[in-house]
Amino acid sequence: MIDAVTSYHNHTTWSDGVCAIQDQIDEARRLGLAELGISDHFVLSPLLDPVEWSMPVDKLKVYLEELRDAQSANPDVVLRLGVEADYFPETIDRLRDILTGAQLDFVVGSVHYVDGFPIDESGKLWDKLTEDEVNEMWRKYWIGIREMAESRVFDFAAHLDLPKKFGHRPTADLTEYSDAALDAIASADMAIEINTNGLNLPARELYPSQSILQAARQRDIPLLINSDAHIPTRLTEHFAAAAKWAEQAGYSKLVWYKNRKRYKSS
Ligand SMILES: [Zn+2]
Numbered sequence: 001m002i003d004a005v006t007s008y009h010n011h012t013t014w015s016d017g018v019c020a021i022q023d024q025i026d027e028a029r030r031l032g033l034a035e036l037g038i039s040d041h042f043v044l045s046p047l048l049d050p051v052e053w054s055m056p057v058d059k060l061k062v063y064l065e066e067l068r069d070a071q072s073a074n075p076d077v078v079l080r081l082g083v084e085a086d087y088f089p090e091t092i093d094r095l096r097d098i099l100t101g102a103q104l105d106f107v108v109g110s111v112h113y114v115d116g117f118p119i120d121e122s123g124k125l126w127d128k129l130t131e132d133e134v135n136e137m138w139r140k141y142w143i144g145i146r147e148m149a150e151s152r153v154f155d156f157a158a159h160l161d162l163p164k165k166f167g168h169r170p171t172a173d174l175t176e177y178s179d180a181a182l183d184a185i186a187s188a189d190m191a192i193e194i195n196t197n198g199l200n201l202p203a204r205e206l207y208p209s210q211s212i213l214q215a216a217r218q219r220d221i222p223l224l225i226n227s228d229a230h231i232p233t234r235l236t237e238h239f240a241a242a243a244k245w246a247e248q249a250g251y252s253k254l255v256w257y258k259n260r261k262r263y264k265s266s
């Protein structure tokens with residue numbers, strides 16, 4: 001049975017979270033988490049520089065110093081150092097250079113934009129799209145995920161099937177594209193996460209869907225369960241539902257990260 005005792009994908013005021021690093025640590029201690037990860041947004045955007053919900057891109061070092069200070073000050077909590085970085089074809093080489101030298105435990109890979117369209121910003125933007133445009137957005141999203149995996153810059157993919165956030169599902173069969181994205185994730189030896197935040201949104205479903213999760217399981221893609229918490233009270237929100245979702249897809253264990261490597265599973 002899956003027992004989710006780590007929570008790696010979480011935010012603080014370093015990006016769009018509304019709590020300090022210490023607040024997340026205090027809650028992790030209270031919950032008895034085996035490991036806590038902090039993964040604030042690090043976005044090298046070709047569109048707007050800087051993106052308002054990212055840490056300033058020249059502050060990565062200071063962010064990591066603050067996390068290391070927090071590790072020293074809280075030796076009873078295992079704190080893993082991460083970032084959630086966006087994939088953009090225009091900036092991926094720069095991102096690779098920056099992250100190669102950084103002392104991180106894990107890098108979460110995200111696609112939040114498709115050709116400049118902010119996928120998870122507003123339902124109203126999606127409402128303006130025609131059915132064909134919605135399908136095209138999804139198709140390009142899966143191509144973005146495939147390219148993200150092919151870049152080999154990231155350790156695990158965040159919230160797969162994010163475009164469903166506001167309830168806009170594709171009417172076309174895009175299995176060919178989601179399969180190609182999952183094949184690339186498997187080839188890159190990346191993992192994926194069940195991101196429980198989807199249950200709080202109009203999508204009313206965990207990310208990713210059961211069919212995507214089963215397709216990932218068929219490819220032996222490793223799995224994490226995360227909540228994408230922007231406040232400490234959500235650190236393990238819906239984890240029981242996520243464990244069931246994972247088991248339903250055939251998963252029986254989760255993976256852990258340290259020094260950019262999967263070092264353990266449970
Ligand atoms: Zn995200």
Ligand SMILES: [Zn+2]
Nearest residue numbers: 009011084228
């Ligand atoms: Zn996030």
